Amino acid sequence: MAKEKKSPRPKAQTPKGFRxxxxxxxxxxxxxxxxxxxVYHQYGFEALESAAVETVEALGKFLPDVDRPNxxxxxxxxxxxxxxxxxxxxxxxxxxxxAQHRNELPLPYRRYAMGPVWRNEKPGPGRYRQFYQCDADxxxxxxxxxxxxxxxxxxxxxxxxxxxRGDYLIRVxxxxxxxxxxxxxxxxxxxxxxAVLRTIDKFDKVGEAGVRELLGxxxxxxxGAFIDGxxxxxxxxxxxxxxxxxxxxxxxKTLERLGELIGESDVGHEGIGELMEICDLxxxxxxxxxxxxxxxxxxxxxxxxxxPVYEAExxxxxxxxxxxxxxxxxxxxxxxxDDLVKRFxxxxxxxxxxxxxxxxxxxxxxxxxxxxxxxxxxxxxxxxDRYRMAxxxxxxxxxxxxxxxAEVYLGNPKNFGNQLKYADKRGSPxxxxxxxxxxxxxxxxxxxxxxxxxxxxxxxxxxWKDHPSQYEVPRGDLVAKVREILxxxx
Amino acid sequence: MAKEKKSPRPKAQTPKGFRxxxxxxxxxxxxxxxxxxxVYHQYGFEALESAAVETVEALGKFLPDVDRPNxxxxxxxxxxxxxxxxxxxxxxxxxxxxAQHRNELPLPYRRYAMGPVWRNEKPGPGRYRQFYQCDADxxxxxxxxxxxxxxxxxxxxxxxxxxxRGDYLIRVxxxxxxxxxxxxxxxxxxxxxxAVLRTIDKFDKVGEAGVRELLGxxxxxxxGAFIDGxxxxxxxxxxxxxxxxxxxxxxxKTLERLGELIGESDVGHEGIGELMEICDLxxxxxxxxxxxxxxxxxxxxxxxxxxPVYEAExxxxxxxxxxxxxxxxxxxxxxxxDDLVKRFxxxxxxxxxxxxxxxxxxxxxxxxxxxxxxxxxxxxxxxxDRYRMAxxxxxxxxxxxxxxxAEVYLGNPKNFGNQLKYADKRGSPxxxxxxxxxxxxxxxxxxxxxxxxxxxxxxxxxxWKDHPSQYEVPRGDLVAKVREILxxxx
Numbered sequence: 001m002a003k004e005k006k007s008p009r010p011k012a013q014t015p016k017g018f019r020x021x022x023x024x025x026x027x028x029x030x031x032x033x034x035x036x037x038x039v040y041h042q043y044g045f046e047a048l049e050s051a052a053v054e055t056v057e058a059l060g061k062f063l064p065d066v067d068r069p070n071x072x073x074x075x076x077x078x079x080x081x082x083x084x085x086x087x088x089x090x091x092x093x094x095x096x097x098x099a100q101h102r103n104e105l106p107l108p109y110r111r112y113a114m115g116p117v118w119r120n121e122k123p124g125p126g127r128y129r130q131f132y133q134c135d136a137d138x139x140x141x142x143x144x145x146x147x148x149x150x151x152x153x154x155x156x157x158x159x160x161x162x163x164x165r166g167d168y169l170i171r172v173x174x175x176x177x178x179x180x181x182x183x184x185x186x187x188x189x190x191x192x193x194x195a196v197l198r199t200i201d202k203f204d205k206v207g208e209a210g211v212r213e214l215l216g217x218x219x220x221x222x223x224g225a226f227i228d229g230x231x232x233x234x235x236x237x238x239x240x241x242x243x244x245x246x247x248x249x250x251x252x253k254t255l256e257r258l259g260e261l262i263g264e265s266d267v268g269h270e271g272i273g274e275l276m277e278i279c280d281l282x283x284x285x286x287x288x289x290x291x292x293x294x295x296x297x298x299x300x301x302x303x304x305x306x307x308p309v310y311e312a313e314x315x316x317x318x319x320x321x322x323x324x325x326x327x328x329x330x331x332x333x334x335x336x337x338d339d340l341v342k343r344f345x346x347x348x349x350x351x352x353x354x355x356x357x358x359x360x361x362x363x364x365x366x367x368x369x370x371x372x373x374x375x376x377x378x379x380x381x382x383x384x385d386r387y388r389m390a391x392x393x394x395x396x397x398x399x400x401x402x403x404x405x406a407e408v409y410l411g412n413p414k415n416f417g418n419q420l421k422y423a424d425k426r427g428s429p430x431x432x433x434x435x436x437x438x439x440x441x442x443x444x445x446x447x448x449x450x451x452x453x454x455x456x457x458x459x460x461x462x463x464w465k466d467h468p469s470q471y472e473v474p475r476g477d478l479v480a481k482v483r484e485i486l487x488x489x490x
Numbered sequence: 491m492a493k494e495k496k497s498p499r500p501k502a503q504t505p506k507g508f509r510x511x512x513x514x515x516x517x518x519x520x521x522x523x524x525x526x527x528x529v530y531h532q533y534g535f536e537a538l539e540s541a542a543v544e545t546v547e548a549l550g551k552f553l554p555d556v557d558r559p560n561x562x563x564x565x566x567x568x569x570x571x572x573x574x575x576x577x578x579x580x581x582x583x584x585x586x587x588x589a590q591h592r593n594e595l596p597l598p599y600r601r602y603a604m605g606p607v608w609r610n611e612k613p614g615p616g617r618y619r620q621f622y623q624c625d626a627d628x629x630x631x632x633x634x635x636x637x638x639x640x641x642x643x644x645x646x647x648x649x650x651x652x653x654x655r656g657d658y659l660i661r662v663x664x665x666x667x668x669x670x671x672x673x674x675x676x677x678x679x680x681x682x683x684x685a686v687l688r689t690i691d692k693f694d695k696v697g698e699a700g701v702r703e704l705l706g707x708x709x710x711x712x713x714g715a716f717i718d719g720x721x722x723x724x725x726x727x728x729x730x731x732x733x734x735x736x737x738x739x740x741x742x743k744t745l746e747r748l749g750e751l752i753g754e755s756d757v758g759h760e761g762i763g764e765l766m767e768i769c770d771l772x773x774x775x776x777x778x779x780x781x782x783x784x785x786x787x788x789x790x791x792x793x794x795x796x797x798p799v800y801e802a803e804x805x806x807x808x809x810x811x812x813x814x815x816x817x818x819x820x821x822x823x824x825x826x827x828d829d830l831v832k833r834f835x836x837x838x839x840x841x842x843x844x845x846x847x848x849x850x851x852x853x854x855x856x857x858x859x860x861x862x863x864x865x866x867x868x869x870x871x872x873x874x875d876r877y878r879m880a881x882x883x884x885x886x887x888x889x890x891x892x893x894x895x896a897e898v899y900l901g902n903p904k905n906f907g908n909q910l911k912y913a914d915k916r917g918s919p920x921x922x923x924x925x926x927x928x929x930x931x932x933x934x935x936x937x938x939x940x941x942x943x944x945x946x947x948x949x950x951x952x953x954w955k956d957h958p959s960q961y962e963v964p965r966g967d968l969v970a971k972v973r974e975i976l977x978x979x980x
Contacts, residue, residue, distance in 0.1 A: 010547040012589035012834040015574050018541035020587050026537035027527075034524070037517075042890055044868040044897030044916075047516035051508035051620045052542060052606065053564070057500040074543070074574075076566035084505050084564075086542075097510050099502035106915045108900045116542065130541045141900035145879045149898070284880035285887045344502040378534035389635045390774035397775045400532055407534030408639070410598045410631035425596045426534075
């Protein structure tokens with residue numbers, strides 16, 4: 001005891017921003033990822049698993065400029081290897097892997113990866129510092145057929161995991177068209193272009209009027225603070241807003257409208273050509289415009305996209321935390337980025353890929369009732385006589401050999417009430433009881449815990465009598481009777 | 491260009507001791523873990539996934555005594571949270587999780603966990619700083635029924651993943667018996683006891699004579715260096731060696747022999763009683779002594795075991811790197827540790843569990859030919875006319891809708907030879923070709939690449955003529971013909 005006082009007990013706490021996942025939270029995610037991997041595999045994508053740890057140098061974006069790397073990643077200095085860090089996404093490792101192994105890998109290289117990534121950011125509600133990503137990318141394919149393929153695959157993926165057609169929409173845009181519009185607006189300054197990009201990306205949040213103000217003189221936000229505007233002229237704003245709102249009733253009309261907006265811009269026309277090609281390809285793959293459409297309002301913040309960008313949005317409505325109806329929103333997004341590998345090799349390698357927000361997609365499936373229903377626990381064989389553990393173990397062996405999930409109560413068997421409480425906590429559908437008397441008579445008691453709970457909750461005395469929730473059967477009929485009860489509650 | 495010269499290109503390199511896993515290496519492991527999870531689930535174990543990151547305080551063993559934590563873990567100092575580290579196993583996080591959530595968790599709590607762990611150690615051949623573990627533990631069960639259950643589950647697991655009965659043996663021992671022997675030997679000093687433990691753990695390596703020398707005066711090792719001995723007397727050495735070699739032709743006789751060795755030791759007799767109980771339980775669960783046996787040579791290094799210890803050994807022979815025949819050896823091990831949770835709560839909580847060496851078990855399955863055979867790649871639809879990409883995409887859509895794995899070649903289609911080289915690199919069984927002429931006539935060419943490779947390797951001209959490896963079929967028969975070829979090569 002004196003010893004223990006010297007070093008105080010450690011706190012049993014996850015570090016801030018991290019959490020534990022229990023039971024179905026783990027298995028539901030694993031099952032969803034497995035379905036996704038199946039779709040990716042069918043499309044010819046190969047699995048890749050890189051380590052959680054990369055050199056800071058290879059991760060790049062967060063290179064240390066002082067003593068230790070900037071915010072954003074978890075990093076440490078290794079004695080031999082310099083600064084190392086936990087990966088913050090699956091794309092940076094892909095660029096490193098491709099550059100490192102390019103001589104052995106097929107070209108083009110289609111790969112998928114799924115696993116945790118880490119961000120050294122302030123945690124917030126529902127915002128963790130470790131979370132799952134699930135990516136598919138094609139490296140080394142310049143053709144927009146690669147982008148079309150990923151959109152098609154994304155559509156298949158959503159339907160396979162349980163988001164039915166009609167409940168999602170894959171919206172495709174092209175950075176080149178946006179660049180064409182910016183050109184026509186007369187903007188060549190990179191900082192100003194970025195400001196426009198960031199602003200129109202807020203369209204969903206602040207609406208057309210808000211975007212107009214932010215592109216112009218500025219705007220009072222909800223909190224009363226004044227946000228400086230980009231300072232564009234009215235005609236420039238018209239063009240930018242025209243772009244974001246260019247979606248029409250079908251892709252042909254949307255593309256026509258985009259043609260009007262970009263004027264003489266070569267890059268803009270190239271972008272429209274690519275979008276047309278994508279439309280052709282996905283329709284030849286059998287997808288319709290209730291699955292994949294052109295939508296110029298998809299901007300996607302990241303600076304590194306160079307061509308097509310795409311986003312999967314769930315269109316069904318949910319109630320937000322304030323009880324207001326809103327669309328579920330985006331669950332996946334990606335696009336073409338042609339310069340990531342260049343950092344390592346000096347050669348530009350075209351690439352395009354998508355990342356699925358694993359937690360958001362899981363939340364959507366829960367919302368749709370596809371997962372997250374009541375999970376049935378194991379059959380619990382109770383222990384009436386601790387010296388007959390072998391008998392009880394033989395029962396669970398019989399149940400398991402019949403393919404059923406079953407366990408013996410392994411706590412202190414003294415208090416039988418505790419055993420039934422345990423079965424309740426485990427969500428057990430059935431408890432098996434064999435006391436000395438039953439043993440002598442060669443029978444077991446089988447308690448239907450689901451029916452029992454129902455009766456306890458709302459049965460009249462008559463019903464209670466008519467529906468016994470406990471059965472005595474010969475030991476030899478144990479498996480058959482348990483199975484019968486389980487089938488009843490399926 | 492000038493810009494690039496300023497910051498030299500980063501090296502595309504995994505940090506030392508880490509590696510990338512490609513394609514089947516990833517999926518074979520995932521499939522094996524999924525089978526294991528299925529067995530664990532049937533036994534009533536629940537999944538748990540804790541974060542990769544823990545506070546150094548919670549990990550315990552590696553608490554920093556100077557400025558930064560000792561060797562062994564990857565650790566860094568967080569601005570708010572103090573020292574954090576990557577988990578080095580799955581048991582330390584379980585202790586923390588159980589202490590943190592004990593009020594919500596069932597008691598006993600059966601959980602399994604699988605995932606990577608990290609060790610900051612010098613990497614070596616086949617020795618990585620990130621690797622997978624797969625654990626199952628029962629927390630809060632004092633009864634050795636929990637240990638027996640884990641041995642049974644381990645046996646099921648091995649058979650389910652593809653190690654047939656007869657090729658493995660689960661060997662059970664009990665630290666209490668060992669303590670009884672030490673008592674009878676008259677050893678009470680902890681350091682001396684540990685030295686004996688470490689020495690007899692080397693039995694497999696140095697044999698009986700070696701262990702005798704090491705327990706006595708010492709021994710010249712293979713390199714010529716002299717290893718100091720523990721300095722025991724001859725009768726003490728007899729007892730220790732007697733213990734390690736106490737295994738007899740069946741469990742009853744082994745237990746009898748142990749009884750002779752431990753003399754009057756209470757703890758020793760308690761240990762023998764527990765081993766008897768385990769024997770009873772596993773045989774009532776239906777396991778025989780070609781699956782689970784008592785073997786006193788199982789010591790297991792870790793100091794924290796307090797009761798039963800167990801190890802799964804694969805008994806079939808392989809050739810080691812020097813071409814010598816040897817048994818495959820251990821793939822899993824564990825035991826009872828009753829004090830881990832106490833660090834956090836002050837209360838001792840009994841626990842027992844097993845850890846499977848995921849990579850070793852995968853290697854064993856490869857050895858047995860259960861996994862790792864030639865992996866068939868996707869059907870590759872080649873591109874003869876880049877402006878007819880839609881036609882080719884429609885073909886892969888047809889193939890995929892029929893459940894086949896298929897992809898369009900997305901590289902530069904100019905050089906047709908490159909497309910066939912690509913198909914070869916991908917391990918494709920079939921390539922599909924549709925040039926302008928075929929398109930006009932409504933047919934496609936289907937190349938059987940497996941037969942083609944076989945013919946190219948060893949066919950006579952006659953055989954070559956008799957077995958064409960390329961077929962022309964109507965476009966409408968594409969799927970049927972591809973399937974026919976795939977079925978042929980199954």
